[in-house]
Amino acid sequence: MYYKMMYESPLGSMILAASDTALVGAWFEGQKYCYGSLQGEVMREEDTPILRKAARWLDDYFAGRMPAIMALPLSPQGTEFRRLVWYLLCQVPYGKTTTYGELAREVEARTGKKMSAQAIGGAVGHNPISIIIPCHRVLGAKGQVTGYAGGVDKKIALLRIEGVAVK
Known part of the structure; x- marks a missing residue:
């Protein structure tokens, strides 16, 4: 059983969205891949302690404070490869960025498997916990703002909240 609530x-x-023990999803309404692997799962509208904690985390974030990612119990649902990419996203500090290529090199170093920036882009794009797992901090090879499942306009806004100058 999963629980969900709306956050403005x-x-x-x-x-x-949350399980009994962790946050499993945070999506902009109508974004690409909304609900991800939870599509079709039973979700009850309920205000749980984990969902309230996630809402407070987002309140802090949007107020320009730097909430710690590890302050929330997270359990993104996905393949081992995607979970590794999402883990690496959590290592990108607030106000900093990385590139798909840099992430590909890091995954390669950790797994010994050749990795393309496009494969990383697929995993980043399917991140089920937007903002908190900071996929918006990933840029193209030349520092350009590229796709974001919630919309490029939102990615730019999120980067600006963090003080990142975007092109």
């Missing part, structure tokens, strides 16, 4: 962010409505 300055960038639009978000859907937060």
Whole structure:
């Protein structure tokens, strides 16, 4: 059983989802891959302690504070490869960025398997916990803002909240 609640962010409505023990989803309403691997799962509208904690985390984030990712119990659902990429996203500090290529090199170093920036892009794009797992901090090879499942306009806004100058 999963629980969900709506969160009204300055960038639009978000859907937060949790199990009994961890946050499993945070999506902008209508974003690409909304609900991800939870599609079709039973979700009850309920205000749980984990969902309230996630909402407070987002309140802090949108207020320009730097909430710690590890302050929330997270359990993104996905393949081992995707979970590794999402783990690496959590290592990118607030106000900093990385590139798909840099992430590909890091995955290669950890797994010994040849990795393409496109494969990384697929995993980044399917991140089920937007903002908190900071996929918005990933840029193209030349530092350009590229796709974001919630919309490039939201990615730019998130980077600006963190003080990142975007092109």
